[in-house]
Amino acid sequence: MTKKVQVDSVAEAYIELLAARGIDYFFGNGGTDFGPIVEAYANRFAKEEMLPKPIPVPHEITAVAMSHGYTMVTGKPQVVMVHTLPGTANAIGGILNASRSNVPILFTAGRTPITEGELPGSRDGGIHYSQESFDQGSMVREWVKWDYELREGADLEGVVDRALAISQSEPAGPVFLTLPREVLAAKKQDFTYSEHPRMHAAKDTMPAPGLIEEAANVLAAAKNPILIVRDAGRDPGSQKPLVDLAEIISMPVFESASAYVNFPQSHDLHAGGTAGEHIPTADVIVVVEADAPWVQKRTPPSDDATIISIAQDPLYSKIPIRSYRADISLAGSPRLTIAALVDAIKQIGVDGVAVQKRGTEWAAAHEKRIAANNARAEAGKDQSPINKSYFSRELSKQLDENSIFVVELGADSSQFQFDIPGDSYSHSPAGGLGWALGAALGAKLASPERTVVCAVGDGSYTFGVPTAAHITSHMQNLPVLFIVWNNGIWNAVKNSAKNLNPDGVAAKTDTWAFTALDQQFRYEQICQASGGYGERVDDPAEVPAAIERALHAVRVEKRQALLNIIGG
Ligand SMILES: Cc1ncc(C[n+]2csc(CCOP(=O)(O)OP(=O)(O)O)c2C)c(N)n1
Numbered sequence: 061m062t063k064k065v066q067v068d069s070v071a072e073a074y075i076e077l078l079a080a081r082g083i084d085y086f087f088g089n090g091g092t093d094f095g096p097i098v099e100a101y102a103n104r105f106a107k108e109e110m111l112p113k114p115i116p117v118p119h120e121i122t123a124v125a126m127s128h129g130y131t132m133v134t135g136k137p138q139v140v141m142v143h144t145l146p147g148t149a150n151a152i153g154g155i156l157n158a159s160r161s162n163v164p165i166l167f168t169a170g171r172t173p174i175t176e177g178e179l180p181g182s183r184d185g186g187i188h189y190s191q192e193s194f195d196q197g198s199m200v201r202e203w204v205k206w207d208y209e210l211r212e213g214a215d216l217e218g219v220v221d222r223a224l225a226i227s228q229s230e231p232a233g234p235v236f237l238t239l240p241r242e243v244l245a246a247k248k249q250d251f252t253y254s255e256h257p258r259m260h261a262a263k264d265t266m267p268a269p270g271l272i273e274e275a276a277n278v279l280a281a282a283k284n285p286i287l288i289v290r291d292a293g294r295d296p297g298s299q300k301p302l303v304d305l306a307e308i309i310s311m312p313v314f315e316s317a318s319a320y321v322n323f324p325q326s327h328d329l330h331a332g333g334t335a336g337e338h339i340p341t342a343d344v345i346v347v348v349e350a351d352a353p354w355v356q357k358r359t360p361p362s363d364d365a366t367i368i369s370i371a372q373d374p375l376y377s378k379i380p381i382r383s384y385r386a387d388i389s390l391a392g393s394p395r396l397t398i399a400a401l402v403d404a405i406k407q408i409g410v411d412g413v414a415v416q417k418r419g420t421e422w423a424a425a426h427e428k429r430i431a432a433n434n435a436r437a438e439a440g441k442d443q444s445p446i447n448k449s450y451f452s453r454e455l456s457k458q459l460d461e462n463s464i465f466v467v468e469l470g471a472d473s474s475q476f477q478f479d480i481p482g483d484s485y486s487h488s489p490a491g492g493l494g495w496a497l498g499a500a501l502g503a504k505l506a507s508p509e510r511t512v513v514c515a516v517g518d519g520s521y522t523f524g525v526p527t528a529a530h531i532t533s534h535m536q537n538l539p540v541l542f543i544v545w546n547n548g549i550w551n552a553v554k555n556s557a558k559n560l561n562p563d564g565v566a567a568k569t570d571t572w573a574f575t576a577l578d579q580q581f582r583y584e585q586i587c588q589a590s591g592g593y594g595e596r597v598d599d600p601a602e603v604p605a606a607i608e609r610a611l612h613a614v615r616v617e618k619r620q621a622l623l624n625i626i627g628g
Contacts, residue, residue: 091143093170124154129502181245293320470515494523548579
């Protein structure tokens with residue numbers, strides 16, 4: 061079925077098509093390239109066509125992170141448009157994060173006008189010369205799955221449908237489309253398009269049955285299997301089969317620096333973060349969507365162990381060097397692969413007594429670890445500056461089933477127990493700092509009825525272009541609680557320098573160049589400047605009440621809030 065609509069330009073046809081393809085939001089940060097888009101929106105609003113809703117975002121890092129955050133919650137890709145070369149340059153950190161997180165985004169940029177003549181949209185300013193590049197796509201080509209310049213309005217539908225389908229095909233990721241001003245500004249009277257996309261994403265694929273059987277045999281016979289997962293939770297449906305697999309052979313699950321709730325963290329078989337010391341003794345290691353499951357030079361697996369790699373791309377072909385063994389590679393949807401493994405193991409059967417014994421041992425280890433985490437928080441309760449474990453435990457107590465927690469170095473993750481997919485998210489393996497503020501706003505846009513709490517390090521906060529985030533929170537009515545863990549330092553940088561030279565001069569003299577921040581900085585006032593609630597907290601006894609006050613601001617007063625926690 062085709063649909064015909066009246067339009068004024070290719071730009072208007074483009075926005076009509078995006079709406080028809082289910083795009084909810086158009087995150088934009090414009091410049092001289094946006095003229096046709098601005099005009100097209102005015103035309104559509106006059107016809108009461110409101111979608112995709114335009115969200116002006118005053119920095120590209122925030123715009124891309126918002127799109128990322130919206131998609132991680134909903135699974136639906138959105139559109140970001142930035143300004144020609146400078147906008148693309150500013151956005152790249154976010155695109156790198158989305159790329160390594162396999163988050164689909166239709167990332168677009170204006171392309172400075174190509175022509176110098178009389179065409180609508182052709183060059184009319186000096187900026188159009190200096191903002192031209194020979195190959196704009198080359199700026200992001202390594203971080204997108206496909207890039208193209210829209211050459212002609214006639215190609216619009218095929219190009220957009222293909223961009224969206226490629227972006228969502230697994231492994232998913234951003235695509236890049238440049239939009240020259242003359243092409244967007246070209247006059248058009250009507251636009252006829254197919255009501256259904258011309259093509260659909262390739263996903264929900266599975267390994268061949270023979271490979272499933274081979275892996276199932278190995279798992280059924282395993283004496284000491286462990287599983288390491290990082291990002292399977294990108295597909296919330298993968299949790300149930302993962303639990304079934306862990307339970308059927310009593311296999312502990314380690315969540316290595318994970319960005320999602322992959323596995324219920326209160327489950328007896330949840331074994332914590334890094335698998336470290338357990339790697340060398342395991343006879344079977346299952347790696348699920350984890351690009352760096354252990355540190356090869358510290359805790360390599362035994363030569364006799366069988367490594368099963370389950371992922372959309374189990375050899376992580378986008379990473380130039382990565383020599384982790386993969387004895388059985390199971391490419392495809394982890395949700396389907398793992399469910400098939402469970403069925404196959406059921407057919408084969410397991411040693412029930414051994415499985416039960418293993419389960420009891422791992423449950424005891426789980427309990428011991430939780431008790432140690434609690435003890436750590438308790439021991440820190442009166443410390444000043446405020447202790448991170450204590451603070452995190454207090455925060456965790458005040459999150460409820462209606463909360464979404466977004467974290468980027470701002471909390472001690474061992475103090476939280478998230479069980480349900482979608483309750484917590486963390487940053488991309490690419491580690492491009494500055495992700496969380498925008499991602500939290502995107503999560504709030506996706507779930508307006510939920511309380512979104514975003515905990516960031518003071519370094520991460522600054523990388524997140526806070527003014528842009530607070531302005532957007534205010535303008536779009538997205539009340540988020542921002543928590544800045546203000547330790548006055550880039551601790552990660554200091555720690556990595558210390559690990560590299562534990563007996564070096566820096567360690568001996570306690571001299572850490574390039575790591576200091578200003579702990580006196582009044583982060584809360586940046587939020588107040590946008591009408592938000594802001595509070596500096598340096599007394600550990602005040603922590604519970606301060607969290608309550610900030611949550612009240614967000615939940616009841618419906619305004620953003622920021623707690624500046626003076627931590628150590
Ligand atoms: C865009 C970007 N620049 C630099 C880095 C390197 N880096 C990694 S962690 C870190 C410090 C983060 O500081 P903060 O958020 O305060 O957390 P802390 O280290 O104190 O735990 C930096 C600068 C990075 N990952 N991304």
